Amino acid sequence: MLPEAALFRTLADPTRRAVFERLGDGEMTVSDLRSGFSVSQPAISQHLAALKAVGLVLERRAGRNAFYRLRPEGLAPLAGWVDRYRTFWPERIARLKDVLKDMEP
Amino acid sequence: MSLESQPETVVVDADLDEPPEKVWRALTEPALLDRWLAEAKDKAEVVESQPGKSLRLTWRDRDADGGLVESDVTFTLTPMIGGGTRLRLVHDGFVHSSCMSVLARLPHALRRPRPTSLGGLAWAA
Numbered sequence: 001m002l003p004e005a006a007l008f009r010t011l012a013d014p015t016r017r018a019v020f021e022r023l024g025d026g027e028m029t030v031s032d033l034r035s036g037f038s039v040s041q042p043a044i045s046q047h048l049a050a051l052k053a054v055g056l057v058l059e060r061r062a063g064r065n066a067f068y069r070l071r072p073e074g075l076a077p078l079a080g081w082v083d084r085y086r087t088f089w090p091e092r093i094a095r096l097k098d099v100l101k102d103m104e105p
Numbered sequence: 106m107s108l109e110s111q112p113e114t115v116v117v118d119a120d121l122d123e124p125p126e127k128v129w130r131a132l133t134e135p136a137l138l139d140r141w142l143a144e145a146k147d148k149a150e151v152v153e154s155q156p157g158k159s160l161r162l163t164w165r166d167r168d169a170d171g172g173l174v175e176s177d178v179t180f181t182l183t184p185m186i187g188g189g190t191r192l193r194l195v196h197d198g199f200v201h202s203s204c205m206s207v208l209a210r211l212p213h214a215l216r217r218p219r220p221t222s223l224g225g226l227a228w229a230a
Binding site: 003004005006008009011012017020021023024070072075078079081082085086089090092093095096097098099100103105 | 112113114115117119121122123127128130131137140141142167168169170172173174192194196199200201203204205207208
């Protein structure tokens with residue numbers, strides 16, 4: 001499985017995150033994506049490459065055009081990471097309750 | 106104890122019988138903390154502390170490859186009538202919430218189903 005830190009780090013960049021979110025509207029070319037952003041086309045391409053490398057975006061080539069779309073299941077490891085804490089914390093708070101019961105008044 | 110479910114945030118509320126001062130000691134005295142949250146030694150760093158009221162931590166964890174994942178843990182203590190404490194734990198700051206909200210805009214087939222179990226890959230398609 002992909003290491004989660006890379007995924008979190010990839011989505012920490014605000015522009016890259018905005019590119020990722022924009023693709024939530026559907027499949028797009030780099031120039032479709034560029035409108036609305038104040039960054040250059042090569043910069044957008046770099047963000048797409050980074051998103052592709054961690055499995056958050058898929059590329060489809062048709063002739064001279066490349067189309068990009070989200071790979072939503074790419075977020076699964078990230079949600080899995082957070083979900084571990086959904087069992088971790090209630091278990092720890094149950095232990096805290098035991099510790100509190102044992103403490104001197 | 107109750108849980109709120111948002112994909113990028115963990116919230117746990119617990120009603121404790123003991124007063125906030127006592128809960129605070131269990132959260133901050135190393136010997137007590139070690140008995141219920143031994144991980145804090147390696148993973149937690151206090152960012153802000155309002156004694157008896159709230160404690161904010163940076164939580165540092167490592168993935169399988171040793172990559173660092175930083176997040177925020179906040180404990181809030183509220184006194185309850187009758188002497189107990191309402192403890193709220195919020196663990197967030199893993200990722201911007203907008204990343205996860207993208208999922209809500211996708212066609213139905215691609216959306217995340219309700220998680221059926223904890224801890225697994227909840228929506229790997």
